[in-house]
Amino acid sequence: MLLLVLCCNAGQISTEFAMEIMSLKPSFARKLNHQGLSPIHLAVEKGNQEMALRLIETDNDLVRVRGKNGVTPLHYICEVGTDNGLLDTFLKTCPDSIRDVTTANCTALHIATKNNKLDVLQDLTRTLRKKHYCWEVVNRKDKNGNTALHIAARNYQPEMVKVLLNCRANKHATDRHGLTALDVAQNRNSRESITVLRGCFIPRVSNFNQKLEKQIDKYVTKASLLIFHDMDNISGDDRSALLVILGLLLTVTYQASLSPPGGVWQGDSSSNSIVTTRIHERKLPGSIGTSVMGQHFKYYLRFLLHASTNQYLPQLQPF
Structure with missing residues (x-):
């Protein structure tokens, strides 16, 4: 004492x-x-x-x-x-x-945001961006399911919203009521926060797409935590094997983007091009050099599932 x-x-x-x-x-x-x-x-x-x-x-x-x-x-x-x-x-x-949390599952980012300490939050995120567990910490939810981004949106703190988004805060994360940070800002009529968050959102084409993106976000988060957890303590052999696997995944992804399902629209810029004429006459959604099946979202989804699982799927047909 x-x-x-x-x-x-x-x-x-x-x-x-x-x-x-x-x-x-x-x-x-x-x-x-x-x-x-x-x-x-x-x-x-x-x-x-x-x-x-x-x-x-x-x-x-x-x-x-x-x-x-x-x-x-x-x-x-x-x-x-x-x-x-x-x-x-x-x-x-x-x-x-x-990385430490309180009994209410609050991180230092939660606490700084709740107490409107912008300078503190900037110091924290500056350190956090250098860490492999950045995504895990910045998107940690407190006992009420709120991330620091939810709190910033609720408390009319657009500058904090920007800081958190620049530190990989997940704008699609939901609280226990199923609300995103944008939903919270709209409920509070926090116009500046709404502007910032809307600027980061990709326009959605359907409710199905919204649910799909949330599920993908969920599994990507789990996968990143599984792969990068305790990275500093893994052996040299395991680290090398992981780098090889990640390299192969990146190569496959890059190749798939170069050769999408159905290929790309062919032709040239001349008015005599048969394909170009057909595109204009039939008002097809594509243009030369773009993916033939790019407008068929469900088709592309099945292609991704097939590529990721390497299992047999029924013959792919546009929907």
Whole structure:
């Protein structure tokens, strides 16, 4: 408890004394007071930057100490905000702390967004974009099914919406009520957020397409988590095998885009071209060099399923 008291003070003597206690009894740095706060929580709360820095120099993982409700010092600093560079130091010292969540399943991004800390959110996303688990963290849902993007849209924070979208936030993610961030912004009549989100949405042609895109997003997310989970700890052989597999998948995808089902419309730009004449006379949807079956969405879907499963499908016919 003495270490907790010292962390509330800002004097040089107190800092040195606290470090002496830490060297004798390191476990004291993880003790919580009756409010559920550790010494480093208190140092952040009181603005005692020197104490906080000395503590994490002794033990980097103190940034991840869980206090009341699972709030870590990183979460705490995202709530109270900072202008002394302490957040940057936390992220550099223990970058993986950005993955930690509270008991309400809130990430540091949720907390910064809820408390309207734009500068904090920018620092977090700057670090997060460099990590292979970026997609996982930025699209993490809290206990109510809200991503940070939902919260930004609900709280009239268009600048935060932009920051999150630039950090690969999934604009199609839904909360527990089935609402996307755009739906939330429209319900709140947040015009600026609506403008930003609409600028990122691809026009939908049918409800079927909407449901399909959500399902694809769901499986892509699961696949990315499965493939890239704990990437730093896999063996060299496994890493090489994974790179080979990904290379093959990219090659197949590229080849399929060059040779779509049914080929591409042939012909030249001359008025004597039979194919060109037929296209104009019959008002066909294609033009020279574009996919013949490009307008038949269901046909193309079956082609993708066939390519991905490598299983027999009934003969492909346009619908």
